[in-house]
Amino acid sequence: MKITKIEVQKKNNDRVNIFIDDDFAFSCSTELVYYHNLKSGKSAELSEIQKIVDEDNYIKCKNSALKYIEKAYKTEKQITEKLIDKEYPENAIKRTIEFLKEYKFIDDYNFLKIYIRENCTKLGKKKIKYNLLRKGIEEALIDVELDGVSSSFEEKSCEKLAQKKYDSLKNSDTSYMKVYKKLGDFLLRNGYSSDIVSETLKRVVAKEDFKAEGNEERKHNSYEELFILAQKRYNLLISKEKDKMKLLKKLYDYLIRRGYSYEEVKTVVKELINTD
Template sequence: MKKITKIEYQKNNKDRVNIYLNDEFGFGLDLNIMIKYSLSKNMELDDEFISEILIAEDKNKAYNYAISILSRRAKSEKELRLKMSQKGYENEYIDFTIDKLKQNKYIDDSDYSERFILDKLNFSKYGKLKIREALYNKGIDKQIIDEKLILISSEDEFKRSYELAEKKLKSLSKLDSQKKRIKLYNFLINKGFEYDTVKKVVSELLKEEYNGFDD
């Protein structure tokens, strides 16, 4: 058994304390962990109890690290797991953290996907194919991706791609019709629009210039 002989606040972080056992430094703890286990001076601890406390401290560190990551930028579950793994956290602590974050509604791939899609539609001007690929790479479940992207109508895709192509066309004024067409195709395909949408948009924009051109 080891006795707690001193508890002091850490100088640079009043949310943490140092625990001294038998007049020697034992370990540092988050204040909430100390309160959870009702630690106090002269309390005696066996090795099993100390091990339980330290595991709780490690889990708390993992959770706080994840919160700090999410406070800077939203992440998918896969992205957060990768970040924690790269930081050196064991799978046990990563699983614990992810479960707790889900319970507290701090991480939700469905909600994340909605916000990601809106951002890419409104600011990056991506087409559905590029958004799908990006979400897949972030580890979002295929069912979630399908559910969210089905809400984007073909009319919306056409309108956005048309506006992009119309703006792009202004920078291609010195090219002949065929080169303009190729440039517009490549531009819209790289943005992630489906081929049928791209074909329709380019045809609308350049119909007078290459009318009768064999598709």
């Protein structure tokens, strides 16, 4: 086999098309042409061609990864998944990841510390852990770093976030219970535990900030209605969840999300369990 033609691509001057025995064979970067001393009339062995193709795939894969991390720090898993989606060969991806690690473009432990530092004022530990696990960070590493975030700091962060959200909600909704529920759901979605959310709602949401509620809402708040609601949910959960502690937590979370206070839920659940 003999290289019969090397031409620069029209849309990309950094790449060339290689023709062997007058037929198109492959394309590669111009730097590989110089590196392998490719020129018209030179004999080309199959093994040499494969080596060039592999090297070209690696260069493209590496450049793609570097472009991906230009705007934001990424984990090894995120970059690997991105390169797989782009259908780069396994060997090219492996070499790229090794390169990125060697030159500190990838450092999952450093990513972990930065992520916690940047998000611990707006997300609870549960949401932070969930997000980091999805990004491929080891659970043991996450737990160690999250232990450094004190409970008091998380509580203060939750309250600050809640106050900001509360000020927005109460200006757009005149219903105490609706605001209470919306704010509770918002904080739970952001990864704060039901205990922290409950205590935060007590400190932030004030009934005097709202007009008197109508008969329908007072009925919603009635002890009897709460008990019936709790009983229905309890009967549904007990058929699926055998662990009592998990069952009670799910029941508490459900009722709090419906807008009831922690103390109201605690009283009803206690009676419900005693009568079961």
